[in-house]
Amino acid sequence: MGSVNVICLRAVTVHADRRCLLDVDCLCVEQGGIVALMGPNGAGKTTLLRVCLGLVRHAQGQIVVLNENVRDLRGARLAMLRRRIGYVPQLLPARSELPLTVREVVAIGRTARIGLFKRLTRRDWEIVDRWIERLGLASLADRPFGAVSGGEQRKTIIARAMAQEPELLLLDEPTANLDLGWRERIVETIDQIYTQTRISVVLVCHELEVLPPSCHRVALLESGRLVSDGAPEQVFTETRVTELYGDGLRPWHEAGRHALVPGGHRDD
Amino acid sequence: MLWYRGAIEMIDLVYWAPVMAGGALAGASSGALGTFIVGMRIPFLGVCVAHAALAGAVFGSLFGLGGQLLLLPAIGGALLAAFALGMANPERVSLDNNILLSFLFSASMGLAFLGIGLHGIFGKSDNDVRSLLWGSLNFCRWEDVWLMGLVCAAILVFVVLFFKELRAILFSRMEAQAVGIQVGLVWTMFLGITAVTLTVNFQTVGGLMIYSLVSNPAMAAFQLTRGCGRVLLLSAFLGLMSGLGGFVIAAVADLPSGAVIVLLSSGLVGCAALFRRYRGG
Structure with a gap:
């Protein structure tokens, strides 16, 4: 077969x-x-x-x-x-004035998943928080996306892709554009x-x-x-x-x- | 509280109530839309929509429309420009939104000036057209306020229905598209509602004031808080306070209301930036 x-x-x-x-x-x-x-x-x-x-x-x-x-x-x-399909693009939005928090960016994955005219439910937010936790972003969840480091932004986008349940x-x-330390952490994250x-x-x-x-x-x-x-x-x-x-x-x-x-x- | 009583006594509330309501509604609606316009770095949208609306009104006037009816071709012109921007995928045409906006702005300005020139050739007056787009808050009446209220209600419904999609588009239009959000639909509706709101506000309160109320409250809100929903609410509130507060200050101090509203909203941006710096944000 x-x-x-x-x-x-x-x-x-x-x-x-x-x-x-x-x-x-x-x-x-x-x-x-x-x-x-x-x-x-x-x-x-x-x-x-x-x-x-x-x-x-x-x-x-x-x-x-x-x-x-x-x-x-x-x-x-x-x-x-x-x-x-979970997609992590090469270039990330780098606008410092973006008002979105890390948690809101991860929630974009659920936005795509549930479609129009539906609000994010408690289950959706649980999935968002689970991926934030799994990728070690819990302490940054309420910080603006534009204010976290490049490596943390990458992890946020990976969490966003995974929250989509692709x-x-x-x-x-x-x-x-990541230093060696962050490169290894991202490789480890993908492997996990x-x-x-x-x-x-x-x-x-x-x-x-x-x-x-x-x-x-x-x-x-x-x-x-x-x-x-x-x-x-x-x-x-x-x-x-x-x-x-x-x-x-x-x-x-x-x-x-x-x-x-x-x-x-x-x-x- | 003496200053407060003094201020109330100086303002003839019956006459000025629609003006205050108009200022507040224009501020709130422009402030709310400004969150997305500033967040997506397209503040030029306001200028572009204004001139597209002017072009629409000019040609409406040429075809015999006058007075309040000119609002219809003005909205038509603004919508055409908005939908042209909505249909042009910046990636496919390899151009940034601001470059597309500058093209639409120059094209619509060219059309507007052509129309104004044709008014002279055909011996028609273009006074109605000019007053439509460069209105003054001081002449705002209840019928204008109802129209602005209707527009505010439409924005509220739109934002409630599509908040999560707007948040994703605010983050990245391309990425929102790649993850399966129906960006074309939501983006085009956003541009359409922005075109209508700005055109209605232009004819009631004037262009300069609207430009400042689109960008300043949002810029101040970005400095003061985080999270898309909170920024949106704060921006609408700061817009409302700029419109209403600016008028009250102008009335009490006997100054031009539009200028005071613009300066008040600009002052809010400065205060917010100082506050953020002091807070170490």
Whole structure:
């Protein structure tokens, strides 16, 4: 019996300004799996996530997400699909004057879930508070979102996505612009969420260090094309790293963690 | 309490009651909408709506409408501009909302001036048009107050029905869309209700006062409290106090009411900023 896929992309292309942003022959993500989408800047990682959310209207090909053909959906039906997907964007609203508290931002996840003309119930607020507690944000719950640190804002957005009770979690560079300490805390958080809930996760990242220990599959994109798909050790070989980043780096894999460290092959 | 009695005696309450009510309602409605307008960094919306309403009124006048009836094409013009902004997805057109607003502002101003020019060519008077958009609070009458009350009630119903969606859009329109909130519907309704409210308030109390009542109470509220609901209520209250208090001060001191209302609301922003700094917030 075949496994169930939460994402299945076939012959998907996205063009903009006569430039190919994405050209993926086949990429599927199994239910309950965690996949990292990696590749250099401009490889098409974020575009691929946005295609899955139905945010790229001119995408071509077969895009099936949570058994829905995304290209066939419009308006309320597309909104219904998005409510089943937790999305953590790369860029966060950075307006210091935003009056929303951390708790209110997390509650946006419930707003999407319950739909129009309904008020958030006590159960909704319990779910919001549970995720605030689980991600260690309880002491910040009543502080303005704009006043907490970048790492705390990331955690807030992850809590918001999880409060939505999604079937699929899409994380777009969740550790972008964070220091090493916060990067590790976010990686740990993603790992915990995945191991505890077994939700399907697609994680976009640049660095091997960001792969959580539970992630055993990497899909590597380059110039919009899927060039490799497999275990991190298989995808990030010394040859591949040299092709991608030049001679100065070599891959390091140990105890489920991965990194690129200085000291690659030298010709001289 | 001598000053209080003195103030009451100086104001002819029967004559000035609709003026005070108008100031309070304009302040409360503009203050409430200002929470979202300032929070989304689109204060230029007020200027854009004013000129779109002017363009609508000018062409209404050209087609023979006059007096209070000019409010209808003015609202039509304002709604057209609002819906044009609502339909333009900033991401799809790769332009920020403020840039779109500046385009709509210049286009509607061009139309308004064309219409005013055509008035001269066709030998028509444009006095009705000018008084419609640059009204004065001192001439506010009960019929204006009823209209403003109706608009306030519409805002109240809209905010109660869509508060959680508005809060999400205030946080990030793009993110709200990505998580499955029907942003297009709520955003367009918000722009529509803003266009109608501002146009009704413009013709009653004047443009300068409305610009200040849209932005100043919200800016003060942002300094003083946190949480979307509390900011919304405080902003509406500060708008109401600016409209009402400004008029009372102006009447007692025999000063122009519009200017005093604007200065009072500006003073509130300054006081709120000082309070926040003193509190260390």
